[in-house]
Amino acid sequence: MNLFKQGLAEGRPLLGLWQALATPYTAEICAGAGYDWLLFDGEHAPNTLQTLLGQLQAVSAYPVAPVARVPVGDPSIIKQYLDIGCATLLVPMVETADQARRLVAATRFPPHGVRGVASSTSRASRFGADVNYVKTAREAVCLLVQIESAAALGVIEEIAAVEGVDGLFIGPADLAASLGHLGDPRHPDVQAAINDAIGRILATGKAAGIFALDAADARARLAAGVAFVSLGTDIGLLAAGARRLLADSLQGA
Ligand code: 3PY
Ligand code: MG
Secondary structure (H helix, E strand, O other): OHHHHHHHHHHHOOEEEEEEOOOHHHHHHHHHOOOEEEEOOOOOOOHHHHHHHHHHHHHHHOOOOEEEEOOOOOOOHHHHHHOOOOOOOOOOOOOOOOHHHHHHHHOOOOOOOOOOOOOOOOOOOOOOOOOOOHHHHHHOOOEEEEEEOHHHHHHHHHHHHOOOEEEEEEEEHHHHHOOOOOOOOOOHHEEEHHHHHHHHHHHHEEEEEEOOOOOOHHHHHHHHHOOEEEEEEOOOHHHHHHHHHHHEEEEOO
16 A cells, blocks of 8 residues: 555655655654655766665654655666555656656556566565556656746646646745856745645646645645645754754853
């Protein structure tokens, strides 16, 4: 059962934490913290298939849904991520409905798609113990696509209409860059574009997701009906905690 997909279907808000440290040890710490999902980042964190595998194994005993972001929406990479047992994928930089359709096909076995078959050797099938895996994988897979460019904003409804796309996730950093405000996702023009995008995604009936800029932003997005919100990152928590401890300890010294 895919906990993330189930949560979306139930319509409850899903709170996530970005994992960029790329280690099983820290992933396990975060897995026990009560979040609904953890995002393992293959795009911007120093991950390989092996490091991703270790993190998936480390969190598998916890009631948390793993989501993995592929570095790029390439069918051969999607196949590998699915085979190591991550059933919920986030694909960056999706800009057309055609691209979204090809991504859906990459997640599905023939005749519904083009995913290659490795039934009994994949962790996804519990190494063959799930004898029905190839027949049921389609229902378990959850595909989330990132809306993070001016081009994508222009075709939100078309991308959302693609059967097999389960959610549309806004990436504020890349969107800001694409709109001419590199490094400034809080710029009013970027915020207006995000608000508009959220409203349009929700109007299509598909789930919307976003990377929140801070806790207040997260609360506002949840109140606006965003279904899955990343609240922060493991690196951010560690860096902020380390700096705060030092500053607190030096206060009055
Ligand atoms: C972005 O902000 O561009 C992301 O991809 C994730 O937050
Ligand atoms: Mg991005």
